[in-house]
Amino acid sequence: PxxxxxxxxxxxxxxxxxxxxxxxxxxxxxxxxxxxxxxxYVLIVTPNFVHFDPAMKALELDLPVMCEKPLTVDLEQADQLVAKAKEKNVPFAVAHTYLGHWSSWFSRFIVQSGLLGEVRWVDSYYLQGWLADKLEDTGQMQAEWRTDPKKAGGSGCGGDIGTHALMQLRFVTGLDVERVSARLEKFVPGRPIDDHFTIYGEMSNGGKCLVRASQICIGHKNDLGIMIAGTKGALKWRQEDPERITILLDGQPDRDYWRGAVSANDGFLGDVPEWLIDEPTIPCGHGEAFHDAYARLHREFEKDVRAYQSGDEWSCDGSKYANIDDGRMGLAFIDACLKSDEADGAWEAVTKG
Ligand SMILES: NC(=O)c1ccc[n+]([C@@H]2O[C@H](COP(=O)([O-])OP(=O)(O)OC[C@H]3O[C@@H](n4cnc5c(N)ncnc54)[C@H](O)[C@@H]3O)[C@@H](O)[C@H]2O)c1
Known part of the structure; x- marks a missing residue:
C-alpha cells in the first residue's frame, strides 16, 4: 500500500x-x-489479511460491503464479522466471481429442476500452474502474500482457490459439505503452505464429493469446473468455456446449452423461469466471461444495497451471489480441512455458524 x-x-x-x-x-x-x-458500498480487494479490519470498520459505519474471498484469514475472524453484519443488518457480499456466470445460475436451476435426479457425486475443481516454482522468491507480489500463512491464512491453495471450488459446489447443488477428509500438500520445496489441496467430502444429502485445487499443475490457467452426477444424469461446466453447459442423460446424445440460447420450453427442459431467460446479457455468441460474471455480482448486490438505502426489504439470500454466511462457510471448510490434514486425513465436521 x-x-x-x-x-x-x-x-x-x-x-x-x-x-x-x-x-x-x-x-x-x-x-x-x-x-x-x-x-x-465498500469494495475490499486487498490481500486476505487486510479483509477483516476494513470490513469491520465499514460495518461499524453501517456501510454495505462486498469483500473478496476468502472472507478472512481464519474462522474466528469470520465469526466476528458475521456477528457484526447481523447486529448491524447491513448487506454483505463475498466476491465468489464464478457464481456471477449466467451458466452457474442455469446449472443451479437444472439441479433444482430434478432433471439429474438426486445428486450422488460432485467433482468440483480449480487447477492452476503458476506456483509450480518458487515464484515468491522473485518478489512477485501476488505470490509473496499468497504463500505467507500470516497473510493468506492457514491454507494457501485451499483458501485462495479451493474456496471457489467449494462455493461452486454449494451454489449449483444447493448442498453443503458437512464432513471432510483432507490432504494439504506442499509440492514446492521450502514453501510453508499448501500448493495442492485435495478434499474428499460428504454432502448434506449423503452424497459424496471431491473439492480439489492445485497451483502446481503446469499449463493450467484458471481451470475451474464442476461435474455433478445424479441418479438420472450428469452436468458438466468449465469456467474457461463459460457459455456452454453440458447435460448428459443415459442413452441420449450429450446436450450443450449456451447462454442466451435457451427458450422457455424447448420440449426437454420443462419451464425455464422467465427471470433466467430474461436476465440481461449480450447476445449469445458474443462471449461473456470473467468480467461479465463480476459485473453481474455487482449488479445483483447493488439491487440489495439500493433497497437497503431506501428502507425497502432486501434479501442478500445467497441465490444470486455469495453472502457473509457463505463466506463464513468457506472458512469453516478450511478450518475443518486443516484439522483433518493434521490428523492424517481423519474425518472432520464442518461447523455451522
Ligand atoms: N474473486 C476472484 O476471482 C479473485 C481473483 C483474484 C484475487 N482475489 C482476491 O482479491 C484479493 C486481492 O488479491 P490480488 O491478487 O488482487 O492481490 P494484489 O497483491 O494484486 O493486490 C492487492 C492490493 O492491495 C493493496 N494493499 C495491500 N495492503 C493494503 C493495505 N493495508 N491498505 C490498502 N491497500 C493495501 C496492494 O497495494 C495492492 O494494490 C485477495 O483476497 C484475493 O484472494 C479474488
Whole structure:
C-alpha cells in the first residue's frame, strides 16, 4: 500500500474521484458525511489479511460491503464479522466471481429442476500452474502474500482457490459439505503452505464429493469446473468455456446449452423461469466471461444495497451471489480441512455458524 500511488491514481482517474492515503482516512471522512453523501458500498480487494479490519470498520459505519474471498484469514475472524453484519443488518457480499456466470445460475436451476435426479457425486475443481516454482522468491507480489500463512491464512491453495471450488459446489447443488477428509500438500520445496489441496467430502444429502485445487499443475490457467452426477444424469461446466453447459442423460446424445440460447420450453427442459431467460446479457455468441460474471455480482448486490438505502426489504439470500454466511462457510471448510490434514486425513465436521 503506497499512499503516493493511491493519490496519483485518483488524480489521473478518467473522471473525478477523491483519493485517500489509507482506508482509515476514508472511513474517518465517511463518518462525518450525511448519509446520502456516503459511498453506496465498500469494495475490499486487498490481500486476505487486510479483509477483516476494513470490513469491520465499514460495518461499524453501517456501510454495505462486498469483500473478496476468502472472507478472512481464519474462522474466528469470520465469526466476528458475521456477528457484526447481523447486529448491524447491513448487506454483505463475498466476491465468489464464478457464481456471477449466467451458466452457474442455469446449472443451479437444472439441479433444482430434478432433471439429474438426486445428486450422488460432485467433482468440483480449480487447477492452476503458476506456483509450480518458487515464484515468491522473485518478489512477485501476488505470490509473496499468497504463500505467507500470516497473510493468506492457514491454507494457501485451499483458501485462495479451493474456496471457489467449494462455493461452486454449494451454489449449483444447493448442498453443503458437512464432513471432510483432507490432504494439504506442499509440492514446492521450502514453501510453508499448501500448493495442492485435495478434499474428499460428504454432502448434506449423503452424497459424496471431491473439492480439489492445485497451483502446481503446469499449463493450467484458471481451470475451474464442476461435474455433478445424479441418479438420472450428469452436468458438466468449465469456467474457461463459460457459455456452454453440458447435460448428459443415459442413452441420449450429450446436450450443450449456451447462454442466451435457451427458450422457455424447448420440449426437454420443462419451464425455464422467465427471470433466467430474461436476465440481461449480450447476445449469445458474443462471449461473456470473467468480467461479465463480476459485473453481474455487482449488479445483483447493488439491487440489495439500493433497497437497503431506501428502507425497502432486501434479501442478500445467497441465490444470486455469495453472502457473509457463505463466506463464513468457506472458512469453516478450511478450518475443518486443516484439522483433518493434521490428523492424517481423519474425518472432520464442518461447523455451522
Ligand atoms: N474473486 C476472484 O476471482 C479473485 C481473483 C483474484 C484475487 N482475489 C482476491 O482479491 C484479493 C486481492 O488479491 P490480488 O491478487 O488482487 O492481490 P494484489 O497483491 O494484486 O493486490 C492487492 C492490493 O492491495 C493493496 N494493499 C495491500 N495492503 C493494503 C493495505 N493495508 N491498505 C490498502 N491497500 C493495501 C496492494 O497495494 C495492492 O494494490 C485477495 O483476497 C484475493 O484472494 C479474488
Amino acid at each position: 503506497d499512499p503516493e500511488i493511491a493519490m496519483n491514481e485518483a488524480d489521473n482517474w478518467p473522471y473525478p474521484v477523491k483519493g485517500y492515503t489509507s482506508y482509515d482516512e476514508l472511513f474517518a471522512d465517511q463518518a462525518n458525511l450525511p448519509e446520502e453523501e456516503r459511498v453506496d
